[in-house]
Amino acid sequence: MTAVEQATHWRGRTAVLALGTFAVGTDAFVIAGVLPAIAGSLGVSLAAAGQLVTVFSLAYALTAVPLGVLTADWPRRRALVVALAAFTVGNVLTALAPDYGLVLASRVIAAAGAALFTATASATAAALAGESHRGRAIAIVMLGITSSLILGAPLGTAIGTVADWRATIWFVTALGLVAAVLVWVLLPAIAAPAGSSGLRARLAPLTDRRVLGLLVRSVVIFVGVYLPYTYLSAVYAPATGERGELIALLLLGYGVAGTAGNLLAGTLADRVGPRRVILAATLALAAVFLAVPLARDAGLPIALLAVLVSGWLSFSITTPQQQELVALAPTAQSVATSLYQSAIYLAVSLSGVVGGLGLSLLGAAWLAPLAAVLVLAGGVMTTRTSRG
The missing domain is CATH 1.20.1250.20 (MFS general substrate transporter like domains)
Structure with a gap:
């Protein structure tokens, strides 16, 4: 990518990454809004349903680094798409799971995809924008997280109220799928940083x-x-x-x-x-x-x-x-x-x-x-x- 291309296109391409972090953030925050519905549907206590939030957070924290190491020398677009694919599959499994145990396991898969995407998106945004615009690019990626708190989680909760909690998860799944397609189509091929190969x-x-x-x-x-x-x-x-x-x-x-x-x-x-x-x-x-x-x-x-x-x-x-x-x-x-x-x-x-x-x-x-x-x-x- 030339310097002129970089200066012209980094904002739009970083906005695509922000859509992905919006999907990830919505998934992390929206579960709290539909916990009573999940508990009633799966026949578990509210406290047990709340462990879905705990498991997601712990899986996110524990998988972020190993997945970052594993994919460090991958082209950035591939890592981002694989991350969103895992995130989407995890949410599909959540939406379809018939019992509490499978829902719990599916949150681990979704969290792993979310962790890999968010970390890779920040690094990719910095590479797209270059050193002089690095802070603004990362801020746009983080905008997806903050806007999911303001817009995504309330909207997902409203969907769950009108339909059911599984409809909320399908909404999150759709966000992840759209983000994956846009990342694949609109992001340029960005190689891993020089010197990143080798453990x-x-x-x-x-x-x-x-x-x-x-x-x-x-x-x-x-x-x-x-x-x-x-x-x-x-x-x-x-x-x-x-x-x-x-x-x-x-x-x-x-x-x-x-x-x-x-x-x-x-x-x-x-x-x-x-x-x-x-x-x-x-x-x-x-x-x-x-x-x-x-x-x-x-x-x-x-x-x-x-x-x-x-x-x-x-x-x-x-x-x-x-x-x-x-x-x-x-x-x-x-x-x-x-x-x-x-x-x-x-x-x-x-x-x-x-x-x-x-x-x-x-x-x-x-x-x-x-x-x-x-x-x-x-x-x-x-x-x-x-x-x-």
């Missing part, structure tokens, strides 16, 4: 202290980011009165603000460098979290403002983190982004555990200040683990 080259990020340091700080930061989000209903209970429609409003505001923050962060990271964006976002987010105990008691408008700002800043971190990561591992970008995806899903899991302990030991009012300590610690780590 030693593929595993190089695992021995790079800078990469490992970035991954550790990502876990620390995102445990802090997801801690108040996971327990948002408890954190902002004084402002919402625990009314479902008001909690939904806060969640919607968080997602919309996060989408805008993600896109702006990609542009800023291209202009001033990812480390500066990460530092600014973590410091500002820590300050917002420290103010949450006051915001939660000051009424709904102030609580909504706190949620909007925290959503904006939270999603301003992930794109610059990935941008810095692919720069640190130029010959093993798909493995590096796979490691990043595993780190994020580990952080999501840990946020539930840490938040649960904090809730019982400190109370809901102190969850956001606890998150502030973690985010601030991650910001400090940024000064030590990032190259200038």
